[in-house]
Amino acid sequence: MLAGLMFFASTVFSAEGGGPENRFVYAQLRWQGTWDPYPALWPQIGRYLQQTTSVVPWPERRTLTVDDPALFESPFLVILGQGAVSFSEAEKERLRRYIIGGGMIFLDNTEAERNSPFGRSAPALLKSLFPESTWEALPSDNVVFRSFFLLRGVGGRRIAEPQLKGLRVQDRLAVLYCANDLHGALARDHLGNALFSCEPGGENQRYESWKLMVNVILFSLTGTYKTDAIHQPFLERKAQP
C-alpha cells in the first residue's frame, strides 16, 4: 500500500515558480564526516509528505555548511551521518544563533549504535551550545508522537535507543535526536526496494519510521499545536487501546 501511495505521489511532487516562500525546505548539513549516506532519500520523503499531509515541500534538498548564509533561511536542519562531529567555535556560535532564532535541528545517528562516534559527539556538541539545557527522553505522549500520526514509540533501521531525545532551548524543543538511523529505515534503491532490513520490528517498524519522519517534520512546522486544549479529548479517546 505504501509503495502504491508513493508511486501516486511521485506524479504530483514538483516545484512551482518562485522561491520556497512558505514551503517546507529539507536542509541537510554538510560536515567533515560521512554526512550524506542516503543522498537520494529526500525525494521519497518529500513525495510521501506531500501525499499524506497538506505540507507543501520544496522539491529540492538544500545541503549547506554551517558557514552557508542559507543556514538562516532554512528553519529545519537535518544532521546525520557517521563519524565524530566537530565544529569550530565560530561554527558553534552560528549553530547556537540558529537555534535561538527559531531554527530546529534533527540529529539522526545513521550508525544506529548507542556509543558510536556520531552518537557520542553530535548530541554532546549540541548540548555544549546550551550548557543550561539537558537532553530529555521524550515520553510516548510527547507532542512529537502526536503531531500528525498517533505513534506509541520510536522507529529507525535498528532500535539502539527506545526513545527520541530532545533538547529544550528557551522553553522550545529545538533539537531532536534519534539514535536509530531513522533515515536508513526509509532508504530505497532505484527499484523501490528497501536498502536495509529493520531490526527488530521488520516492515512494521519501517512503516512506523515513515510515520515518525512525517511527525518530526510536522512538529517542526506546528510546534506544540497538538497540545492545545481542543485536541486533548480527541487524542485521549484515540490513544485508548
Added chain:
Amino acid sequence: MNDLLVHLRALTAVEHLVWLALLAALSVFALLTWRGRVSGRRSLLLIGVRAVEGILLTAIFFQPVVERRVRVERVPVAIVVDHSESMAVRDAGEAGDVSRWNEALSKLELTRPDWERLCRPVYYVLGSRLKEAPGGVLSAVRPDGPASDFARIGEIPRKAPSVRAVFFFSDGRAGGGRDPAAAFSDLGIPVYAIGVGKPETAPDVLLASLRAPHFAFKNTDVEVVVRVEKRNITVDRLTVQVLRGDESVAAKTVEFAGGDAAETVLVFRPDSVGLQTYSVRLPVYEKESNRKNNSQAFTLDVSRDRVRVLYISGQPGPHYAFLRHQLKTNPSVELVSFVILRDPEDAVGVPDNQLALIPFPTQDVLVGQMNSFDIIVLEQFAFSSFGLGPSAMAALRDYVEKGGGLLLIGNARMLGPAGPYVGTPVAEVLPFALDSPLRAGPQRYILESYAPDHPLMAIEENPEAARALWARMPALDGDGQFLAKTRPGAVVVAGCPAADGRLPVLAAWTRGRGRAAMFLSLTSWRWALEEAGRGQGAAGYQKFWNNLLRWLSASREFRLVRLSVPNEPVSLGEEIFLKAFVRDENYRPMNSAQVRAVITDPAGAARQRDLAFLGKGEYADAFVPEKDGLYRVSVRAFSNGRKLGEDSGVVRCARLWVENRDTSTDFPSLTRWASAGGGEFVPAAGFSSEWLEKNVSSSAWSFERREAVWNAKGIFAVLILLLFGEWLGRRRWGKI
C-alpha cells in the same frame, strides 16, 4: 493716655562679648594715653570729656529708640477660627463630647462680652483659604475645610490694615505645606494662639497609605498595598477589606506586632471589564477620634485579561511555526489555533485512530464563537474547501464592523483575483482590492515603510532607529506576484519598490468599529531567523507582530484619538485638565480637527465643551468639578465632519483632606508659631477673660512717634569734636 518709652537694642551673646572687649580696649587705651598729672581743673575737664565720649559711644552701640505711644480704646483685632476637618474631631471619642470646633465657638461665645468691651473684633475662618465671617456669625460654618494653611494669616494686614493683634483658635494640625512661623514673624502684629482639643494624641486607627494600580486585566491578580497605623488605641490586630460596592473581594488580618504601623498586600482578581470603584476599609472602633480615615476608595480600569486570537492556517509552514510560537509565548495573548494538516484530497492510508487529527470545527469555532475573539487571523486559508460559504464570510464582515480585528495573511494567489475571497461579503471590509489584476514585482525584496508614523512600523522606540532597522531587515520572498490596488481610504503601511511604482504588501484600515489588515507575505519568519544569524535576535520580528496584534485589538495606545485625564483623585474646586491627542489615519499629528468633549458629572448631568488646539495634534480644555464622585469624560474628534475617533476616561473627584492622616492636636507647633509672631499660646482650658484683657491691653497702644536718637548726625559731630578737643588740649598741655 500717652507714654514715652525708650528702647535699647537687645544684644546677642556675641555682641555682649564684643562690647566688653571694646570697653576693655578703651580702658587700656585711656591708661596708655594718660601721661603725667595735669592740674585739677584740666583733669576734671579731661575726665568729663572722656565720660561724654564713652556715653556717646555706648549710645551708638545700643541704638536707643525713643517712642511715644498712645493708648487706643477698643483696639481692632482679628479673631481667626480654624475650620479644617481636623477641627471636627471629638478628642475623647465619645458621642457626647464636643468637637474642637464647638469648643472654639463655645469659648468665643462665653467671652463675647469681653471681646466687645475690649476690642473691635473682625472674624475670619481659616481652611486652605482665609475668609471673613462678617459679624462673627460662625454658626453657619462647618469644620470641613480641606486643610489649614496657617501662613494665610499673613494676609490679615492687607485685608484689615487697622488690626493690631490676631487671636487664633486652632488645634494646630496644619496642612498648608508652608511654615507659618515665617509668615507670623513678618506680620508686625502679635499673634496669640488658643489651642482647642486635647493635648494628647487622639485615639485613631487609620489607613495611612494605599497603593493600587490604575489599570488591571480581567482575571489577573491585582495587588493593593495598604499601610495601617494606630495611635493611642489598644488594637493588636484588625482585618483589612477590599470591597467592590458592599461585596468583599479580599480580606486580610493585620498584626501590629508591638508597633503602631503595619503593611499588608491584598490580592484580588477583577472578574469583569470596565471602570470599577473599589474601597479599602478598616473596622471602626468606638473610641476613635476620626472615622473618616478608616476607608479610602480607588478606581480600576479593567481590560480584558488577554487578547483572544483565533489563528487559522490553511497550510503548515515556517510562517505558521514562527508566528504560532510568537503568539503562544506572548502572555497577553490567549491563542486558539488551527492549522489544516490534511487537505480533503490527501490520502493517508492509515485508519483514523492512527491519526492525531481532529475534524476542523468550522461551525463551532469560526462561526459560532467568532464574536468571542478580539482578533481573527486567516493565513493562506481556502475557506471554501472546509464547508464555509458566503454566510460565514458575511459573518466575518459583520464581525469587523462590530469591532473585531481581522488579519488576512497570504500570497497573491490565495488573496488575489483567482482566490476564494473575491466577491465575498468579507471583501467589503478588506483594505486591498481583491479583484484588481496582479502585478509582477521582485521575488525577493526588503519591505519598505510607506507610513513611517504608523504604529505597525514602530519596531523601535525612536522613529529614526525604526527606519534604520527596517532598512536592514532581511528580505521577504515570494513568487513575484502582487495585488495592484488597495481600496480607497486604506493605508498602505508598507510595500516593495517596483519599476513602475510601489507595490503594496501591508495595508490596514478601520471599518465600522473594527479594524482589518492584510499582509501579503508568508516569509516574515525570515526577520527572526536571519536577524538571529546576524547576532541581532528576533526583536524586530516580535515587535512587528506585537504591534499588529495591538493595533488590530484597538489597543488604547494605538487609537487615533487618545484622551489624557488625571489618574489621581482631584480635589473639589481644583481645575481638571483634559488633553486629547489626535492623529490621522497615517498616525501623523492632526492639527485641523474639531475635538469635542462630553463631561458627565456624578449626578449624570452632561455638558459639552470644545477643546482648544495646542499644537502638534494636541487639544486641551479644563473644568472645575463641583461634585464628589466620578466624572466621565468622552472626546470625539472630527475632520470636515468626518469622525476620526473617540476615547473616554474618568476622573475621580473627592474632598481631599490632607490632615486626615493624623488628627492629633499639635500644641507645640502653635506655641512656636505664636512666639514667632510676638504673641503667646494658651490652651483653651487656660483661656479666660483675664488672659484676654492682659493681651488685648498689650496690643492697645498706638505708636505715634518713633525716633532713633543714636542715629542723629549731631551725636557723631559732637563725638568727633570732643575727640579733637581732647587731642588739642593734651597737645597744648604737653601731654602728648
